[in-house]
Amino acid sequence: MRSTMESQSAAIRASELTKRFGDLTAVDHVSFEVRRGELFGLLGPNGAGKTTLSRMLTTLIVPTSGQGFVAGFDVARDPVRVREAIGVIPQALTSDLDLTGWENVDIYGGFYNLSRRVRRERAQHLIHMVGLTERANDLVQTYSGGMRRRLEIARGLVHSPEVLFLDEPTIGLDPQSRRAVWDLLEQLRRDTGLTISLTTHYMDEAETLCDRIAIVDGGKIIAIGSPAELKAMVKGSDRLELEVQGDAEKIVAMLRGQPGVHEVTRDPDGPIVVLADDGAHAMPKIISEIENAGAKVSSIKLERMSLEDVFIRFTGRRLRDEPARKGGFFSSSFGMPMPPGR
Amino acid sequence: MRKTWSIMRRDLLKLGRNPLTVFTSVLLPIIYLVIFGNSFQGVLKHLPVVIVSQDNGPYAIRVMEQMQALAAGPKTIAITYNSDAGTALQDVRDGVYKAALIIPPGFSRSIAEGRIGELGLFTDNVDSISAATLTGVFSQATASIRVNYVTAREPKLDQIVMRPNNLFTTVDYDRSLIPGVIVMALFMGSLTSGVFNWVMDRFMGITECYLVTPLSRWNLAAGVLGSSVLVTSVASVIVLAVGLLITGGTITGGAPAAAMLVGVIIIGATGILAMTFVLLARANNPRVVGASAGFLNVILFFPSGAIYPIESFPPWLRAFAHYNPETHAVSALKSILFKGANFAAISNDVTFLIVFTAIMLVIASMTVKRTL
Numbered sequence: 001m002r003s004t005m006e007s008q009s010a011a012i013r014a015s016e017l018t019k020r021f022g023d024l025t026a027v028d029h030v031s032f033e034v035r036r037g038e039l040f041g042l043l044g045p046n047g048a049g050k051t052t053l054s055r056m057l058t059t060l061i062v063p064t065s066g067q068g069f070v071a072g073f074d075v076a077r078d079p080v081r082v083r084e085a086i087g088v089i090p091q092a093l094t095s096d097l098d099l100t101g102w103e104n105v106d107i108y109g110g111f112y113n114l115s116r117r118v119r120r121e122r123a124q125h126l127i128h129m130v131g132l133t134e135r136a137n138d139l140v141q142t143y144s145g146g147m148r149r150r151l152e153i154a155r156g157l158v159h160s161p162e163v164l165f166l167d168e169p170t171i172g173l174d175p176q177s178r179r180a181v182w183d184l185l186e187q188l189r190r191d192t193g194l195t196i197s198l199t200t201h202y203m204d205e206a207e208t209l210c211d212r213i214a215i216v217d218g219g220k221i222i223a224i225g226s227p228a229e230l231k232a233m234v235k236g237s238d239r240l241e242l243e244v245q246g247d248a249e250k251i252v253a254m255l256r257g258q259p260g261v262h263e264v265t266r267d268p269d270g271p272i273v274v275l276a277d278d279g280a281h282a283m284p285k286i287i288s289e290i291e292n293a294g295a296k297v298s299s300i301k302l303e304r305m306s307l308e309d310v311f312i313r314f315t316g317r318r319l320r321d322e323p324a325r326k327g328g329f330f331s332s333s334f335g336m337p338m339p340p341g342r
Numbered sequence: 343m344r345k346t347w348s349i350m351r352r353d354l355l356k357l358g359r360n361p362l363t364v365f366t367s368v369l370l371p372i373i374y375l376v377i378f379g380n381s382f383q384g385v386l387k388h389l390p391v392v393i394v395s396q397d398n399g400p401y402a403i404r405v406m407e408q409m410q411a412l413a414a415g416p417k418t419i420a421i422t423y424n425s426d427a428g429t430a431l432q433d434v435r436d437g438v439y440k441a442a443l444i445i446p447p448g449f450s451r452s453i454a455e456g457r458i459g460e461l462g463l464f465t466d467n468v469d470s471i472s473a474a475t476l477t478g479v480f481s482q483a484t485a486s487i488r489v490n491y492v493t494a495r496e497p498k499l500d501q502i503v504m505r506p507n508n509l510f511t512t513v514d515y516d517r518s519l520i521p522g523v524i525v526m527a528l529f530m531g532s533l534t535s536g537v538f539n540w541v542m543d544r545f546m547g548i549t550e551c552y553l554v555t556p557l558s559r560w561n562l563a564a565g566v567l568g569s570s571v572l573v574t575s576v577a578s579v580i581v582l583a584v585g586l587l588i589t590g591g592t593i594t595g596g597a598p599a600a601a602m603l604v605g606v607i608i609i610g611a612t613g614i615l616a617m618t619f620v621l622l623a624r625a626n627n628p629r630v631v632g633a634s635a636g637f638l639n640v641i642l643f644f645p646s647g648a649i650y651p652i653e654s655f656p657p658w659l660r661a662f663a664h665y666n667p668e669t670h671a672v673s674a675l676k677s678i679l680f681k682g683a684n685f686a687a688i689s690n691d692v693t694f695l696i697v698f699t700a701i702m703l704v705i706a707s708m709t710v711k712r713t714l
Contacts, residue, residue: 058554060714079712080556088554092547096352098359103352110348111555139359 011036011163011195012057016066019052026052028219029066034212036162037193039185041210043200043311049219050199051091051167057197058088058165071162084112087156091167091199093148095155097141101132104140105155112159119158126154130184146177153184163195164188170205178205185209203307213307217315227307234313236262237305238279240286242272246295254293255286271299279304345557349565350572357535357573367531367577371523372584378519378649385515386475389440391419392430399450401459408483409443418479427462434464440472441465443480510594513680517589520582521675522648525610525668527581529642531574532615533635540566540619542628553712563707567615574611579604595682602678602685609695610671616702617667623709642668670694 012034019027027049034040042050055061057068059079068075071085095104102123109119127136130150140148149169156164166185170178186209188194200206206213207227214224223230231237244251252272255264260282263275276282279302287297357364393409395402412418422439424430430442444462453459463480465473543549552562582603586592593599621638622631645652645659646668652660663669674691681687 055714060550060553062713080558083554083556086554088551090547090550090554092550094546094548094551096356096548098356099352103355107348107352107355108551108555110344110351111552111557113344113556 009036010034010069011038011071012040012197013069014053014057014066015068017053017056017063017068018065019049019056019061020064025219027056027063030216030219030221031066032214032221032224034163034195034197036195037189038211039189039196039198039209041198041200041206041213042216043203043206043210043213043307044216045201048201048216050201050216052219053216054165054167054197054199058086059083084159085162087159087161087164089149089152089156089164089166089169091171093145093152095140095143095148095152098139100137100139101127101143101151102136104151105158108155109158114159122158122160123154126157127151129187130154131180144177146173146180149173149177149181150184153181157188157194161194163197165197165199167199168201169198170200170202182209203311207307215311215314222314223310230307230310231305232277234305234310236275236277237310238276238282239303239305240274240276240279240283241301241303242274242286242290242297243299244272244290244295245298246290246293248272251290251293251295254289258282258286258289261286345561346565346568349552349557349561350569353535353539353566353569354573356539357569363534364531364573364577367527367534367574368580368584370530371526371581372588374526375516375519375523375585375588378516385416385418386472387417388420389418389472389476390422390438391476392422392424392433392439392442393445394424394427394430394442395445396427396447397445397449399454401450401453402445405443405445405449405461405484409480412479412483418475431464434466437466439466440469441476441480510681513591514589517585517591518676518680519648520585520589520591521672521679522643522646523585524578524582524607524675525646525648525671526639526643527578528574528607528610528614528671529618529639529668531577532570532611532618533631533638535573536566536570536615537618537622538628538631539570540623541625541631544626545628550714553714559707559710559712563710567612567703570615571608571611574615575604575608578607578611582607591679593678594680595678595684599678599682602688603675606671606674606678606688606692606695609692609699610667613667613695613699613702614671616699616706619706619709620702623706642666645669646672648672667695667698670698 010033013032015031016029017027017031018025018029030049030053042053044050052061056063057070057075059075059082063076070082073081073085075082095101096107099107105123105126106119109122114122127133130153132147132151132154135143135147140151143151153166153169169185170181173181182205185196185198189196198206198209210227212224212226213230214221215230216222223233225233248266252264252266255261255272255274258276260277261274262277264272266272274282274286276286283300283302287300290297391409393406395406409419409421413421424433424442427442427444430439430444433439434442442462442464444464446460446462449459449461461480461484463477465476467473540549543552593603595602618638622634625631625634644650645655645663646666647663648668652663652669655663670691674688674695677684677687677691685692
């Protein structure tokens with residue numbers, strides 16, 4: 001029986017989910033929903049709390065407080081049902097190097113109690129889907145990083161999960177392998193309607209793949225929406241650079257009053273810089289107003305706001321790497337409490 | 343069952359593709375057997391001794407004959423003669439000889455007159471084992487000289503002769519080490535195929551893949567235990583077979599004894615594996631397992647009675663040995679291998695091993711966490 005009716009409509013639902021490691025709050029009262037069939041991104045720098053959030057939802061870490069539901073099951077009260085419903089591709093490459101690609105998928109299917117026949121059929125299909133049929137009987141130690149990642153995606157899908165969690169799936173991969181993983185995820189979303197939760201700190205990855213993105217920083221979700229919606233949340237998200245022939249000071253003053261224009265600046269002898277909403281539509285109107293004022297536009301350049309710009313606007317800084325975690329001999333060797341990769 | 347078998351299959355395939363890992367569990371104990379068996383040898387031999395005889399009387403000659411008998415028969419000593427006592431003693435100090443035996447002038451006359459004849463034995467007592475051995479064998483050899491000269495009024499205690507009888511077939515020193523090296527194989531196998539793999543999987547992040555599947559704590563424990571006990575037991579049986587081949591021995595009790603040996607090996611492997619999990623399964627780095635392996639091997643193997651009887655240990659070490667599972671495994675294996683298949687003789691050891699294994703399994707299963 002599903003734990004709540006309310007959560008049935010959502011593939012993932014987090015409600016005030018919190019995780020503390022001693023004095024450190026890695027995830028701080030996070031709430032969000034992921035719709036079924038959606039490719040949802042958790043975007044943030046290393047140490048933002050994405051991995052901890054993902055690990056709570058995949059039952060690897062018990063939440064300190066709050067609730068999480070995946071495929072309708074409570075992660076704390078019904079972890080076995082959650083595990084049956086999810087596929088997880090961790091950040092580290094975890095396929096067994098001493099086994100063949102085929103054996104990796106087949107054995108993993110056994111963990112889900114799949115019969116030999118079903119495992120064979122699924123492994124055959126998935127290995128073909130990720131383009132490794134010809135290398136299926138080779139030891140994984142002969143695979144490239146990209147091949148291992150694709151194999152692990154196949155392995156994570158062997159039991160036909162409802163929700164697939166991927167934690168930094170393209171980290172450390174070359175551009176070609178990265179693109180191959182992206183294509184695979186797009187194909188999965190298109191062909192299977194699988195719900196995918198993608199944790200990443202790559203802006204382009206999130207922007208290219210995700211239907212919606214949650215920007216995570218300092219253990220909190222600071223913004224959530226589609227890439228377009230996130231950009232729209234920032235006033236003056238497009239940047240227009242104009243070179244004009246005429247009275248520049250008068251034009252600057254005139255543009256400041258235009259609707260949708262948020263900021264107009266000009267360096268001495270430099271171009272006029274306009275920050276406006278929806279720059280593509282604002283541009284003809286601005287040109288027209290300048291010409292009506294008796295001046296002439298000699299050049300114009302439009303720069304759309306990137307997701308990175310959005311991130312900077314929301315967080316006040318660029319994506320940065322977390323400082324190296326420090327651990328003494330006992331904490332690092334004997335598993336004394338230390339927050340995971342967050 | 344399918345889930346547990348999947349874990350076992352994974353481990354067995356991995357170990358099969360890395361035979362060197364298992365091979366070390368077999369090779370190391372066998373090397374120990376060869377090195378220990380040939381370096382300790384049980385009885386000391388060919389100890390270099392210099393004899394300085396300053397007496398030409400009949401009892402001095404009898405002493406010399408006794409020494410020559412020691413050199414020719416059990417080969418305990420290798421004799422060199424010297425006429426100068428000072429040079430002989432210096433040679434002992436310089437490490438040329440282990441001892442100098444000086445037969446002083448008037449030695450024979452003293453005995454002939456009914457007095458005690460004194461010999462000078464100067465040993466290199468820095469090498470205490472050689473010194474004790476030489477003192478012992480020389481005392482034994484020279485004691486017999488006086489037998490004929492005990493007066494009729496004295497009790498003839500030194501004429502009592504003890505005739506040793508062995509209850510079991512003679513067990514050479516190297517053969518007596520076989521139970522010890524089997525237990526060493528149990529330890530090495532448990533470590534390399536069990537807890538080391540477990541910690542390595544965690545270190546590599548592979549454990550995370552297990553934990554997000556519906557595998558239960560029991561599936562995980564049983565799978566790892568099953569594969570490791572199987573591999574360790576097979577490695578230990580190979581060590582047993584090779585050990586018997588090297589030392590030219592056989593299993594005294596035939597097939598029933600062989601079956602009992604395998605039984606003790608399986609119980610021992612399970613207990614030692616569970617114990618290594620209790621001690622090391624929470625380590626986050628396989629280096630911790632590697633660093634602990636040598637230490638644990640020493641503190642478990644040497645007080646196990648595999649090399650030296652535990653009865654001779656100081657009380658604290660004897661107490662430790664009493665609770666050391668390797669002690670009971672060695673004792674049970676010795677009984678079966680050399681005394682025949684007598685279950686009554688091993689029942690105490692087997693009972694201890696079963697109880698120890700059960701306790702360790704319960705604690706070990708608690709170390710298998712279902713979350714990170």
